[in-house]
Amino acid sequence: MSTAERLMRYCRFDTQSDPSSGTHPSSKKQFQLAELLVEELKELGLKDASVDENCYVYAHLESNLDKPCRTAGFIAHMDTAPDFNGSGVNPQIIENYDGTDIVHANGLITKVSDFPDLKRYAGKSLIVTDGTSLLGADDKAGIAAVMETLSYYRDHPEMKHGTIAVAFTPDEEIGEGAMFFDPARMKADFAFTVDGDRLDVYSDETFNGDAAHVEVTGVAVHPGSAKGKLVNAALVAAEFAGLLPDYLTPAHTEGREGFISLQKIQGEISQASLDYILRDHDISLLEKYHRIMEETAALLNGRYGEGTVKITFQETYRNMKEALKDHPEVSLLAEKALKAIGYEPMNVPIRGGTDGSHISFMGLPCPNIGNGGGNFHGPHEYCVIEELEDTSRLIRKIAELTAEEAE
């Protein structure tokens, strides 16, 4: 079976996670793919493959070296994003893509003018959707590449490698993929999430993320006799939002620039609230965003009375770089392996968090590598077959370089 065939088979499983269920896994249907993967892992000779009650799959391919070697881990997530239809996925192959707009089976058009990255893939083959669903290459491309690697090792017992640890996780798309991850079951010395897009990009840095809840308390008075007394909480909330700098909104930031993003606003005369997320790669800038919000609250409290606006901040996640700073060799390994398979590696900080950042803070260094997918979470999603195949080569190269260290 080719890597592309593997990917298409996994994509047909509906594994959409559900942010509202409150259960773990968030949707039971993720078990169907997990159970298939356990079966396949066992067929590939990973005898200890199993799925736990929270739908985490763990397995180990034993070392065939006669000396101790560090264990490399590879992690991919099984769920797909709740943002768009994830059922009835019907993957289509475009052989020798010509680099122009893609017309899907249902008439939807993926325009190169909207997604200029596609031009890079002229002459390659793509897996795309039929226009009615997402594809799920995020992150089943990661799973397919790991499985392909294991199948290669089964067919090539002469290839030397240390122990390879594998984990397939649920609920990444709703931010809970690391919640029940168990490093003690993974038993790896370092790991990679195989959950990026283009293969030449790897990442060992994420945002620092915080949440802010702003509570506004008004003074409700009959509008007919309100002069000088009424404080309309909804209006104060709108004023608060308006006072925050425009240049710090997500629509005005890119690259290494962080943001303060209003996620939700609700209110009436007596009470209103605003919910924000704050993000920056640099922790001192994140702290600055706290101060900007606090100063805005102080300004409004001066105007409308002490206690009108109150803010509470909560930490969401921290930049993986902090946890990786004592393990530079892990990123270096990704870089070396990419070069060895003919790619020019780029280290690009992620504008978000990853399961790998949580896992790195658990003590298992875990940067991210790509898998050849793109336009995730919607009907324009695609996967470049050549890069998908090279993802498996990249994993093998990482294993090979790790085995060489042991000599």
Ligand SMILES: [Zn+2]
């Ligand atoms: Zn993903």
